[in-house]
Amino acid sequence: MKEAFRKRILVTGGAGFLGSHLCERLLAQGHDVLCVDNFYTGTKDNIAHLLDSPNFELMRHDVTFPLYVEVDEIYNLACPASPVHYQHDPVQTTKTSVHGAINMLGLAKRVKAKIFQASTSEVYGDARVHPQQEAYWGNVNPIGPRSCYDEGKRCAETLFMDYRRQHGLNIKIARIFNTYGPRMHPSDGRVVSNFMMQALAGEAITVYGEGTQTRSFCYVDDMVDAFIRLMNTPDEVTGPVNLGNPHEISMLEIAQRIVALTGSKSEIVFRPLPMDDPWHRQPDITQARKLLDWQPVTVLDEGLRRTAAYFRQIIEAQETRSAMATL
Ligand code: NAD
Ligand code: UDP
Ligand code: UDP
Secondary structure: OOHHHOOEEEEEOOOOHHHHHHHHHHHHOOOEEEEEEOOOOOOHHHOHHHOOOOOEEEEEOOOOOOOOOOOOEEEEOOOOOOHHHHOOOHHHHHHHHHHHHHHHHHHHHHHOOEEEEEEEHHHHEOOOOOOEOOOOOOEOOOOOOOHHHHHHHHHHHHHHHHHHHHHOOOEEEEEEOOEEOOOOOOOOOOHHHHHHHHHHHOOOEEEEOOOOOEEEOEEHHHHHHHHHHHHOOOOOOOOOEEEOOOOEEEHHHHHHHHHHHHOOOOOEEEEOOOOOOOOOOOEOOHHHHHHHOOOOOOOHHHHHHHHHHHHHHHHHHHHHHHHHHOO
C-alpha cells in the first residue's frame, strides 16, 4: 500500500469478538493497527495470530483513563456487550461507555482523528416502533438492570454529537444490531453462544420465556464490512446508522435451527424471561443501503455453520487441556 493511503488506526476493544475481526481486516488492507484492550471480556487468543505482524501493536489499557497516542482514525468498540458481562459490574460498564467516549473524543480532538462509535440497537430499548428506524427515540428503562449499557451508550451518542457540534469533530455512529460468529465468548450468555455450546455438549437448550421474542442476527464479516464503509463515508455523514441483518427470527426458531444444524440430541427447555428483555428487534437498514451501498450477504444457516465449527474447536481445545491435566 502507498504510504499516503496507509493510516494509523486505533481499535479500542480490539481483543474482543468484533474488534479482533476488525483489526484483522484493517491489517489486511495494509494499515497500521493499534489494538487497545483491558481484556475484561476479550482475550489474547482472539488476536494471537496478529501479534507477529509488524503493522500490529497491542496495548493493555482501560479506556476510562486518558490515552495519549498519535493516530489518524479511531474505532471505539471497548465495552462489554453481552447482558451477562455488562451486568457483572454495571458501574464499570457505564464508566466505560461514558468516560471511555470522553477520553477517545478528547484524543480525536487533539490529533484531529476521525472517530467511530460502536453504539447499539439497545438505544431503542423495548421498542414500540417496528422495525426500528434511526429517527425513533426509543423506549429505555433508565433504572433497570440493562440501563448501565443502554443509557451508557445513549450518553456516548450524545457526547459524539456534541463534540461534533461544539468542536467540529469528524464522527461516525453505528447502531449495531445482534451480531454473531467465530470468537464470540463461549460463556458470554448471549443466545447464539449459549445455544451452540449447549447443543454441542448435548445439554438442554435454555429458551427464555416462550421463545416468541425476536432478534435479527448479522454475521460478523458483514458487520465489519459495514464498519469500514461507514468510516470511509464523506465527512457530512455522521450517523447514527443502523447496521444489522433485517432477517427476523424468534428465539424458539433459532434454537430449533441450531439443534438441527449441529445434529444435536438436546431437548429444548423453557426458563424465565429476564427483566426488560426487548420483545422484538429488527433493523430498518434503508440508511445503510443508501449511504454505504451495503447490505448483509451471509445467510443465517451458513453463518451458523461457520460459528458451530468455531465452537467445536473451542470444545476440542478444552477437552485436550483437561486430558493433559489428568496425565
Ligand atoms: P466483546 O465483549 O467481545 O468486546 C469488547 C471488548 O472491549 C473486549 O475485548 C473487552 O475486553 C474490551 N473492553 C471492555 N471494557 C474496556 C475498557 N474499559 N477499556 C478497554 N477495553 C475494554 O463484545 P463485542 O461483541 O465485540 O462488542 C464490541 C462493541 O460493539 C461493544 O462496544 C458493543 O457494545 C458493540 N455492540 C456489539 C453487538 C454484538 O451483537 N456483538 C451489538 C451491539 C453493539
Ligand atoms: N484525552 C485523552 N487523550 C488525548 C487528549 C485528551 O485521553 O490525547 C482525554 C483527557 O483526559 C480529557 C478528555 O480526553 O479529560 C476530554 O478532552 P477534552 O480536550 O475534550 O476536554 P478537557 O481536556 O478540556 O477536559
Ligand atoms: N435468550 C434465550 N436463551 C439464552 C440466552 C438468551 O432465550 O440462553 C434470549 C434472551 O432472553 C433474548 C434473546 O435470546 O430475548 C437475545 O439475547 P442476547 O443476550 O443474545 O442479546 P440481547 O438480549 O442483548 O439482544
